[in-house]
Amino acid sequence: MSEETETRLIVVAPDSEITPDHVTRFIHALELPITVKETCYGAIIEGKRELVRKALQEVRKLDPNRICSKIRGFPMGDMRRCRAHHGSRPGFPQLEKEWELLPLIAEGLRSAERGEKIEEPERKVKLPVKELKKIVEEVSQ
Template identity: 45%
Template sequence: MKKTKVIVLAENALTTPGKLVRYINSLNLPIVVKETCFGAYIEGEEDLVDKVSQEIRNFEKNRIFCKDRGYPIWDKRRCRAFRGGGPREGFHQLEAEQAVLDKIGLALDKIEKEGLKPMDEILEKENILMEKNSKLPVEKFKEVIDKVLGIKNEA
């Protein structure tokens, strides 16, 4: 069965889309490769695509990310060449995802170096943040507005 994967490079990756594609092509495997502005698409037999994508990820484990793509490369329903240009559906989502990959990579580096914190510690920090950002009661909000407007409360 055929499978297509999206390979996305974090902005702080040392690999470039061009280097990535040249490397994949140098493997001389029966897969189709298409360079993109964010990395590449690879397509071929499912097991082979999974194996190649894992090998690629290992070069820069926390800087190269892969995910399955629902459509084959050059699919006329998605390819700009057949649709008359413009961004394809989902491009802006992928662009937004790529923008945070460098931060995700740094977090993964830290986890590998220091390990995961105990869940109790994480939940405690979450509770502190939730309390800090809890909603203001309506009556308190009215008091703040009255103070700002200089309205005296006559109770």
């Protein structure tokens, strides 16, 4: 993959009303000269970096807090990752876990947009040894 080419995973949160099919059709409708492949979690897009980023910017407008992306380290169809040859699915458990967490991330983003402040949790202080000994003695009696 050249420095000018980029491959990105577009991941749609499980609680989004947007479907992977909708994402794929939307990207095709942009008529950009990039490659698009629908997946179970969203889509994979590949092409010139500027065009891929333009497509990503447009598709995120559909559901900004529930459509995320990340760079894929391998081009589409790469033998090291392609399932067409019935290989393993390296990296999929990580992506699956990230996908499951997207509703929580989306809620955090919505809270930030509303200007909600995050309360700092109380820091737990370690129990001094003297106090522990005192508790043990009290319970032992």
